[in-house]
Amino acid sequence: MAATATGVHHTSYASELRLRHTTAERLRLVLMVSAVLALPWLVNGYWLGVVNTIGIAVIGAVGLNILVGFTGQISLGQGGFLAVGAFTSALLAQRAGLPVPLAMLAAVLVTAAVGAFFGLPALRLKGLYLAIATIASQEIIVFVIRRWGWLTGGQGFLDVDRLTLFGWRVPRTSFEFTWYWIIAGLAVVAVITARNLFRTTLGRSFMAVRDQDIAASAIGVDLTRTKLVAFAVSSGYVGLAGALTAHYTQTVTWERFTIDVSIQYLAMIIVGGLGSVAGAVYGAAFIMLLPPLLAELATGVRAWAPFVSDRLPAVQAATFGLVIVLFLLFEPRGLDRVWHRTKDYIRFWPFRY
Template sequence: MATPNEPTSEPSAKARLAGLLLLLVIACVLPFLVSNYRVFQFTLALVYAIALLGLNMLTGYNGQISLGHGAFYAIGAYVAAILMDKFGVPYWLTVPVAGAVCLLAGFLFGLPALRLEGLYLALATFALGVAMPQILKYKHLEHWTGGAQGIVIVKPEAPEWTGLTQDQWLYFVVLAFLLVLFVIGWNLLRGRMGRAMVAIRDQPIAAQAMGVNTAMVKSLTFGVSAMYTGIAGALGAIVIQFVAPDSFNIFLSITFVVGIVIGGLASMQGAIFGAVFIQFIPNVADQISKAAPWAIYGVFLIVFMYVMPGGVAGLIRILFGRFQRRRR
């Protein structure tokens, strides 16, 4: 514990709030300064940030490793696409429905998975991520999923009173969902549920001895994490206007893991930095080398992990601590 004369490396509540407000101002101004294609890219980055928020709750705060969250992203995307294509449900209403479906799916998957820990749980979720594209192609589900051809979605129009383009409107819709889910997650992690999640991660035996229902907390955490990812999947489907089984392969799940590690484990703000990384760094690598873009991407990963072993959020904490020491 830091003494009154010893600076702490953790940013104060005011510093965190100021940083978040600055990010929010930049996010609100950004779509008016770049092209529609860049707005589309930043919208996808916000979508990935929602998915990373959910996965970070599970892995960073609760200590459960998942290599199959791309499956819940796919479920959310297909729920939204089917509701819009088959039943004419408004796009904004499909998002909470997709979240509810994934909450239930994640909770039910988490119940039997409670018997597994560490790499065994990771392998079970990996199997889920591998199987999902094949399930979506199953011939008896083709009427709903469209089989290998997928489903095309009509792009929502922006309300006339906004004066925004379609891409700008979807950007602000996704940003609004991100802010709401960020606040919900912030309050959840700061409350009793969040303390129980961290206690199970750090000292599971002690947490159980203190009366924490570890089985229920783990299942609920898995469900909430899947809900966040499902909401991201629904928003991603609306933004891209298309879903197909091959879009949700196991590489998507691995990409989410890369995002939470780059952004910073057990850091909600880190989800934003991780989302920017997984959205834009592959494009940068492709521009550097058309022949071997993934080799360049691998180099970026190695450099980031060497320079920032605690992720971007960890680097910010270190720099803030050094700044405080110099001021004193």
């Protein structure tokens, strides 16, 4: 099959179910894997730290997109669920003495259960009303964390020991480098799992509920089970992101999980593209790269535009809002759609379609 095939024709179900159908798609996969493997040797420690935060954000954004983009259930409680995952994993590892992998697994399960519980309003609410209900979950979780002194021993934060696996501890000299492989590995697993989820009956039921829940119910989809499972699966992803945040930053505090974080994650899937696993990856990378790139820009123009550097937080906030507005106006389907249009232009050139 040619690299720029004009059509993809299947002669078997196995062929249709493949994730990659053309030579061009397989070549792009090889290039992407090569870039991931080479990246830690090509950037310095600062930018490697930024890449690590992107990897954690990718996991959380994919989870949120499962709920919002694929199931159509709006959620503004992402920060709260991140906090549940972070505090659960930190407490189990620090106080209960569980190995970190088991603590993180428990954090995923606990966050999934909490997400399913707070997803109960989705059985009766939609749209704006559901969004308000999820904001309530965010505020309830943060309120409990702030007021429950036992969680932090009255300090307001938790210190987490450097990651130790089977007696081996992450060395300080290669901290970011080592964490890169851990985070990248988990992010890849999360993306592949999500991509395959929507090839299953459960994933298709999510999309049926999103497109028309009454019609989905008419063809036999259990709306109650599907919505609660969507909240649980989404929150499980977010719990993993929270657990990674706890062990990577080595400090857990409620200030990392405010409503601003929930809005930031929602921006990721809007900019990347709702209903697209790849879009969640693009959006997470874009939104997480925006602040450091603006900081670099402010440093570069400091000589002739010092007001940009002096008001950097305000500039970052304004740019963040402007980006969301521009995407909603000019490309509501996000970066994923931009990428698809670019591929189509190249594939069909010199014809328009």
